[in-house]
Amino acid sequence: MTERSPAAGKPIRTAITDEDGIDFAIIELFFFAxxxxxSDPDQILADYGFGRAHxxxxxxxxxxxxxxVAELLDVLKITKQSLARVLKQLIDTDHIVQVQGLRDRRQRELYPTAKGRALALALARPQSRRIRAALEDSGTAERASIERFLEAMVNPELRAQIDIVPAQTSGKKNGDH
Amino acid sequence: MTERSPAAGKPIRTAITDEDGIDFAIIELFFFAxxxxxSDPDQILADYGFGRAHxxxxxxxxxxxxxxVAELLDVLKITKQSLARVLKQLIDTDHIVQVQGLRDRRQRELYPTAKGRALALALARPQSRRIRAALEDSGTAERASIERFLEAMVNPELRAQIDIVPAQTSGKKNGDH
DNA sequence: GGAATTACGTCAGTACTGTTGACGTAATTT
DNA sequence: AAATTACGTCAACAGTACTGACGTAATTCC
Structure with missing residues (x-):
């Protein structure tokens, strides 16, 4: 009974290889990475009773x-109901506030509070530290390669989402005059 | 009532920036990527009634x-109970077989069947295709940078897990004579 | 050889995140 | 005025993860 099921297939004892041109090396690295x-932010979140969705x-x-809310759903690619619970908790704990839209009063614009801003920073800090360490000996060229690679891994239709963030690396700040 | 909660914090209207040296660009790219x-394998898995854990x-x-089983738990960093259901289903559907260990008969060595091998390949195929596309115009140097980066993102203690796979890129196959 | 430990399976209970579908309301558009 | 849109919410459910506990067979320790 312990051995194997009666009509089971035979065990394959050789490791799967890069046959068929499958890039297992990067597939696996991506998973581990x-x-x-x-895992870093997960530990902080646990203190707040929050999860990854938060x-x-x-x-x-x-x-x-x-x-x-609609824009957020689109970015996260989850359903309204999945967001609802999480968003409600973040609002109830005063990490996020809703403001009625000016143009369209049906819309709820979402803003962080000071508390929400602080938590977001605290969660991002260890992740950024990890990235900095991983890029330690890398030059700008390598960093650019990595950014290009990650961006190319995103579905083309969705790449627009990435660029929504106000570019702020350069001197171009807010104000359009 | 629609406006904002009574004693809520004030909305912060400026986007979080790379202040504090936080690398939001790569954090976000990593999430989207x-x-x-x-998402590719998820769609195939759905046909089998399987999920990401499978x-x-x-x-x-x-x-x-x-x-x-113990080694698998260590690689996946999940608990026995989480694995149990998933593994049982894979065994019941004849994707994986257990063989009693030779050295230690308490151990169950896990092997794929032909069916399990085929499914693993089918799941890896679109992922590998995506990687190949993302590396399209990249040379070996860039590829090496990306591998190095991903590996450096893994916790140092756990990097050993990555190297367990029998190196097979070179001619060194099985057999030690 | 007997006791402790190990590897594994399993049961119970719980939490988080995700799903679909349906319904209601207020605001906007047609 | 009617249709549509944006959002909130309710119900029901699924997948994956957790903790803690218990049992069994095999191995190791003394």
């Missing part, structure tokens, strides 16, 4: 203050 | 045939 990348909402509301 | 990276188990059993 993302697992550890998310983190994502908090992140994007801080990155794009004033975005509407 | 991983989201889309996992994928991960299937992947590692194919990559390291003969690994034990």
């Amino acid at each position: 993302y697992r550890d990348f998310t 983190h994502r909402v908090l992140h994007f509301v801080n990155r794009r203050p004033g975005l509407t | 991983y989201r889309d990276f996992t 994928h991960r188990v299937l992947h590692f059993v194919n990559r390291r045939p003969g690994l034990t």
